[in-house]
Amino acid sequence: MTYLVVSALLFALGAYGALTRRTAILVFLSVELMLNAANLSLITFSRLLGVLDGQVVALFVIAIAAAEVAVGLGLIIAIFRRRETTSVDELRSLRG
Amino acid sequence: MSFWEVVSAVLLLATALGVVRAQNAVHAALSLIANFLVVAAVYAGLEARFVAMTQVIVYAGAIVVLFLFVIMLLSAARSEAGPDPLPGLQPLALLGGVSLAAVLVYAVSRFQAPANPASLQGGLPQALGPLLYQPERWMYAVLLVGFLLLVATVAAMLLVEPERIAPPLSGKRPQDQQEGARP
Structure with a gap:
């Protein structure tokens, strides 16, 4: 039960970081923290309910996080090449 | 709430705070590695040993090291220095984070665990494998995730390919002209 509360707090901390960080890479790190908090709650529920499927879904989350990081870091490098910055406050050309 | 639960909870929250507050991006990434290692230890204690190994190898070993590579490649370690362009955002984000935490903690506090859960067989690969590769369980999801990774x-x-010379906007491309010139 403790870990459920911890995972909720970790998720909220990650959301706070994703909102306040100013560099795209650090926003990404906070998103990884949120994914990990979701994984922790999946594993804890799997243990509390005695069902293994939670662990399988946690493995899928890890695999999809790897794919997301590959694409996201590729995007960040491509943006840095063109704009010489990864600050999310300066990347505003799509703002209406 | 046992002693080790409290220790791991404190370690997890402290390292997560390091991830969201550290001024140096390298320190934030190292805090994330510490967080992932503590999470892997917690997984091993929750009868999820295979997921714990995967956490260490894939998350701490591959993903965060990729982050460190990119931080150093882009010289982004000190990128948070300087005045904050949006000073009004901090209290709003704090409010959002606290309310999100309140809602989530309320949601998990209503959960009633059954008295005697079934054994997970330690979460070893022998237990997870039949689930992963049975067609009526998760096999197609495994195939789809593999395709997604590809x-x-x-x-x-x-995305990171070196930029090619863009073709001219009007007129035919060179190979079209060659084909047209052929009798």
């Missing part, structure tokens, strides 16, 4: 790899390669 697509993501190709996309990442295309």
